[in-house]
Amino acid sequence: MMVNIRVNGKQYKKDIEPRLLLVNFLRDELNLTGTHIGCDTSNCGACTVLMDGKSVKSCTVLAMQANNHEITTIEHEDPELNAIKDAYVEEQGLQCGFCTPGMIMETFYLLKDAGNKDVDDDYIKKKLSGNLCRCTGYRSIIDSIKKANEKIREKEEIHVSR
Amino acid sequence: MYLDRFVNGKGQYIDDLKFPGMLYMSVVRSPYAHAKIKKINGGLNASEVKGFYNMKDNDNAEPIFAINEVRYVGQPVAAVFSENRYESEDLISSVEVDYEPLNDAVTSIEMALKSKPIFGLKNNILSTDETGKTFDEGDVEHDVKVTDSIDIGRVLANPMETRGIIADYRNGILHIYVSSQSIHRLKNYFVKSLKQFGISENNIVVHHVDTGGAFGLKAAMYPEYIAACYASIRYKKPVKWIETRTEHINSAHGGRGIRADITLYAKKDGKITGLKGDVYIDNGAYYVDTASDDLGNVIHLMTGPYKIEKAHLYGHYVLTNKSLNGWYRGAGKPEAGIVMERMVDLLADKLNMDMAEIRMKNVIDAPFKSPLGLEFKTPAKTLFENALKYFDYEKKVKEKNVGIALFMLDQDAAPGETCRLIVKNGIIHVYFGGDVHGQGHELFARSILKEALAVDENNVTLELPDTEILKEGVGTWGSRSAIIHGSVLLKTAELLKNDVIKKFGKYDKDLLLNNEFDEYYYYKVDYNEYTPNFNMVISDPYVPGSIKIYSYYDMGKILNEKNIMGQIEGGAIQAISEVLCETIRYSDDGNGQVLTTNIADAGVLTADKMPEFHTKLVETPSEFIDKAKGVAESPSTGIPIALARSIEVQLNTRINKFPIDKPELFNGVL
Amino acid sequence: MYPDKFQYFTPGDIASLEELLDKYRDDSKILAGGQSIIPLLKMRFTSIPNIIDISNIKGLNFIELNDDLEIGPMARTAEVAASNIVAMNCPLLFDAAGKVADPQVRNMGTVGGDICEADPRNDMPAVMLALNADFEITNSSGKRTVNSTEFFKDAYTTALDSNDILTKISIKNIGYHGKYFKFTTMASDFALFAVAINMKLNSDETVKDIGIGLTNVSSTAVKANEVEAYLKGKKIDEKISEEAFSKLLNMIELDDDYNGTKEEKQKILKKIFVNGLKEVYGDSK
Incomplete structure (x- = not known):
């Protein structure tokens, strides 16, 4: 079946099997391999992407469900997303790096979704309940998110080379 | 830099690699824990691939594909292939297997010890090892003795990236790309296991790729790897296998899984005079070489930081209808510490002594050769005293639920490590013999070379080696990375520096970077250094989020503090889950089904379970070149001990089973 | 893990949906968000030849x-x-x-x-x-x-x-006070069990109306009718709550498993239930 999906600002039209999962559409059809698969059961969140600005688990969404929608992945170029990436590097909010794209995309969403709420430990812990990390114990991830929040609010200059 | 690559989704993990014409392999697995295979039709199976995959020959080795019988749920029976990964999974149902279920599956050490032999041996103990010298109770001076059975459940490594491999046989060379901790260790396995199919050592190249966590899992060999290699040779195409999480839960090697029946003998002043007992390891369904490391660590390390003159342990490998035993963060070392410290606390309670006082009574205050065969050069007493004082133990123990842990960290430095440095186009390319999977090798490589060679950190890049560019290597496991990779790097950098001086009569960084150099060094180490470390935990099981972790660790030399903190924090949350809820569960009704169905059920915790950290790093330089000491396994050892004690004090119930499995703990409902 | 093959439909209105449902009946299933069904399809616990996605039908999201x-x-x-x-x-x-x-x-x-x-x-x-x-x-x-x-x-x-x-x-029962008391094990976000309470009081602080539902204490969600009836017209205190819980016990099935024995689970459920009633009652006053 034909799908039209806008990914990171670019329109893609592809003929796919209806059963194709969004994560495989991104990874195999578009070669956007930054989005990872960590479990079969929508527990781990390594596959988190944004659909129309809201975080979803792309391993539990059919590519067909994204038809005529807009998807944002870790490969997206965006000043706020870059600020988050910088913060993860500075705070070493990753070790093996496998959960990282999902963590960063969920961070992107939870910071936008926070509105005027305080982005403190409690808020972040609650909002991170759909993402697993086996390496860091989350402390450095939470610190990265808090730092990213500061950067975005202060519009700090982005400096990580990419 | 790996951090930049990873945050941008530019990692090249095994499933990110694609080769033209590549086949996806899906594995047909046994739904039974014990059954005869009467007939099998379809797929690549044992009728064609009749072989074994182990490093050592053993009568009870696991076959690549089940031959005539299956011994655990998830055992590979056949493999199917397609260029499309969805279709490859579809093909699983095309393989017909006629099983005769035996319904006699044994899924715990207890069941195995009671049950009739499941695999035709004289009992369900595959073999028994022994440490120390036997002694009779009458030979050991004692006023009291305490005996208990300590049970540490099986857990899975569950790295966020599962196992995965691509085998690509082209032009007579088998290229193997694999998510791993050691391409060299795996190459040895491949050489041994592929010989039966006519592939020789010279025709195998193993490539390291970005590896999404391992925790011991990815240093071992698995039947699926050999199946993929065989298929690539057979079909003349690259073959990729990516483990699903469900396969991981059913089939990957599981760590821990220990029962220790221990007796401690002591005088009434708390001095421990003897230790003896039996340790049983849940070996799984076949002989596996990793089990001897796990059990070996338990029965060698158990006396740990204590001066105990008489000790004797048996270690039994117990066969069960489960996937095989494997390494998991610490591989027997945490188990040794947990068992010992649980016994010391029991003795303290029996003698009505303070838990620090009884430890102080027994702690090694001079180099000590333990009766279980290890040589502890660094006494633990000073660190122990300092740690108690630093965290104000005496005051805290009076007002809170405190648990403490003193243990010897074995850093697994032996047999050393290799490094190659290639300087080209102004960049120093670093190749290590141990594969990176989350230890931040690149961070310390950059900082060490910055200092050693006066270069900019951006002139240094860590490369992923293969077994051609680096012919020898050891691996990344234990708590060895900073020590052994830092040391070999310093040594190799020295060689580079000498090359520059030899060529130009002097050293400066531009002479290095503007020319081409290539140096290699194998830093050989034939001993392990044991470092005492300390943890304290304060918690209130009645209050969610109340776990406070105090770590007093000797780092030798701090190479990158944030990185060390990350290792401690990551180890801590794994330790907490191991105490409270993490394990793989099996039915005990003879069907041996795996009851754990997903990574959350397996016990991997989310961010809201993160504890509070109080960490003090001290630096007593090690004997190694870079002066560093290890860290990764310290939290896995010390935190479960101290947390269990802290909970025990509050609940006033002896804790001798891990996980405790009481969902009401730290859940606000007690 | 990937789903088995299926046909996929996205009807644009209820009439076309009905046509598809009438055509495929048991061989079809409606896909809303897919968060339960897609995992089941991926694990191949189920196979559905015709998936009908209703997200394109206007007027279903309000x-x-x-x-x-x-x-x-x-x-x-x-x-x-x-x-x-x-x-x-x-x-x-x-x-x-x-x-x-x-x-x-x-x-x-x-x-x-x-x-x-x-x-x-x-x-x-x-x-x-x-x-x-x-x-x-x-x-x-x-x-x-x-x-x-x-x-x-x-x-x-x-x-x-x-x-x-x-x-x-x-x-209908709006303007009530209510809360969902969800008890999960350490590592899972599924309820080991949960108690939903919806409550409205009379001016004399007796219960005018109450609704109680329970998750995962039986093969399907349980409505605690007898408990609701018992509590109506009463002021809730500890004794009343405990009596209510004893009535609740007749309506649920808890089994021994690795999360605890039946008795241990009852103890936890009782805490949640009694504390929950107290909290919602307090909020309602």
């Missing part, structure tokens, strides 16, 4: 206050959990929606899907029972209304026929 609080089956769980209308009128639903699974699943998943899937571990069935919600069900022969108490038949089994679609959730 949250409106008319005489009742009305919610469309395609309202995303996250939308319900962020809705001011829901927060003001139905604090139980507001609280419970925010406790379903995790943020990503709530962004994609729907309240309607949670109800119709009727997994005994799903949160919404017990909430709907506590709210005494009515479900508007549509098929090619017309519309009918089924009360939640008549809806949940067994695990994964509801009053929906294979050509039915849930088109509206109506909640």
Whole structure:
């Protein structure tokens, strides 16, 4: 079946099997391999992407469900997303790096979704309940998110080379 | 830099690699824990691939594909292939297997010890090892003795990236790309296991790729790897296998899984005079070489930081209808510490002594050769005293639920490590013999070379080696990375520096970077250094989020503090889950089904379970070149001990089973 | 893990949906957010030849206050959990929606899907029972209304026929106080069990009306009718709560397993139930 999906600002039209999962559409059809698969059961969140600005688990969404929608992945170029990436590097909010794209995309969403709420430990812990990390114990991830929040609010200059 | 690559989704993990014409392999697995295979039709199976995959020959080795019988749920029976990964999974149902279920599956050490032999041996103990010298109770001076059975459940490594491999046989060379901790260790396995199919050592190249966590899992060999290699040779195409999480839960090697029946003998002043007992390891369904490391660590390390003159342990490998035993963060070392410290606390309670006082009574205050065969050069007493004082133990123990842990960290430095440095186009390319999977090798490589060679950190890049560019290597496991990779790097950098001086009569960084150099060094180490470390935990099981972790660790030399903190924090949350809820569960009704169905059920915790950290790093330089000491396994050892004690004090119930499995703990409902 | 092959349809209106449902009946299934069904398809626990995605049908995603609080089956769980209308009128639903699974699943998943899937571990069935919600069900022969108490038949089994679609959730009992007390094990976001309480008091602080639903204490969500009847007209104190709990025990089935013995589980459930009643009663005063 034909799908039209806008990914990171670019329109893609592809003929796919209806059963194709969004994560495989991104990874195999578009070669956007930054989005990872960590479990079969929508527990781990390594596959988190944004659909129309809201975080979803792309391993539990059919590519067909994204038809005529807009998807944002870790490969997206965006000043706020870059600020988050910088913060993860500075705070070493990753070790093996496998959960990282999902963590960063969920961070992107939870910071936008926070509105005027305080982005403190409690808020972040609650909002991170759909993402697993086996390496860091989350402390450095939470610190990265808090730092990213500061950067975005202060519009700090982005400096990580990419 | 790996951090930049990873945050941008530019990692090249095994499933990110694609080769033209590549086949996806899906594995047909046994739904039974014990059954005869009467007939099998379809797929690549044992009728064609009749072989074994182990490093050592053993009568009870696991076959690549089940031959005539299956011994655990998830055992590979056949493999199917397609260029499309969805279709490859579809093909699983095309393989017909006629099983005769035996319904006699044994899924715990207890069941195995009671049950009739499941695999035709004289009992369900595959073999028994022994440490120390036997002694009779009458030979050991004692006023009291305490005996208990300590049970540490099986857990899975569950790295966020599962196992995965691509085998690509082209032009007579088998290229193997694999998510791993050691391409060299795996190459040895491949050489041994592929010989039966006519592939020789010279025709195998193993490539390291970005590896999404391992925790011991990815240093071992698995039947699926050999199946993929065989298929690539057979079909003349690259073959990729990516483990699903469900396969991981059913089939990957599981760590821990220990029962220790221990007796401690002591005088009434708390001095421990003897230790003896039996340790049983849940070996799984076949002989596996990793089990001897796990059990070996338990029965060698158990006396740990204590001066105990008489000790004797048996270690039994117990066969069960489960996937095989494997390494998991610490591989027997945490188990040794947990068992010992649980016994010391029991003795303290029996003698009505303070838990620090009884430890102080027994702690090694001079180099000590333990009766279980290890040589502890660094006494633990000073660190122990300092740690108690630093965290104000005496005051805290009076007002809170405190648990403490003193243990010897074995850093697994032996047999050393290799490094190659290639300087080209102004960049120093670093190749290590141990594969990176989350230890931040690149961070310390950059900082060490910055200092050693006066270069900019951006002139240094860590490369992923293969077994051609680096012919020898050891691996990344234990708590060895900073020590052994830092040391070999310093040594190799020295060689580079000498090359520059030899060529130009002097050293400066531009002479290095503007020319081409290539140096290699194998830093050989034939001993392990044991470092005492300390943890304290304060918690209130009645209050969610109340776990406070105090770590007093000797780092030798701090190479990158944030990185060390990350290792401690990551180890801590794994330790907490191991105490409270993490394990793989099996039915005990003879069907041996795996009851754990997903990574959350397996016990991997989310961010809201993160504890509070109080960490003090001290630096007593090690004997190694870079002066560093290890860290990764310290939290896995010390935190479960101290947390269990802290909970025990509050609940006033002896804790001798891990996980405790009481969902009401730290859940606000007690 | 990947789903088996299926045909996929995205009807644009109810009439085309009905046509498809009438055609494929048992060989089809409606896909709302997919957060329950896609994992089952991936694990190949089930195989469905025809998947009918209803996200393109206009008029199924709404949250409106008319005489009742009305919610469309395609309202995303996250939308319900962020809705001011829901927060003001139905604090139980507001609280419970925010406790379903995790943020990503709530962004994609729907309240309607949670109800119709009727997994005994799903949160919404017990909430709907506590709210005494009515479900508007549509098929090619017309519309009918089924009360939640008549809806949940067994695990994964509801009053929906294979050509039915849930088109509206109506909640009459608004302006109550309520909360969802969800007890999860350490590592899972599924309820080991949960208690949904919806309560309204008379001016003398006796209970005017109360709804209680329970998650994962039986093969399907349980409405605690006897307990509700017992509590009506009473002021809630510890003794009354304990008596209420003893009545509740007759309505549920707890088994021994690795999470604890039946007795241990009862102890935990009692705490949650008694504390929960106390909390909601306190809020209602």
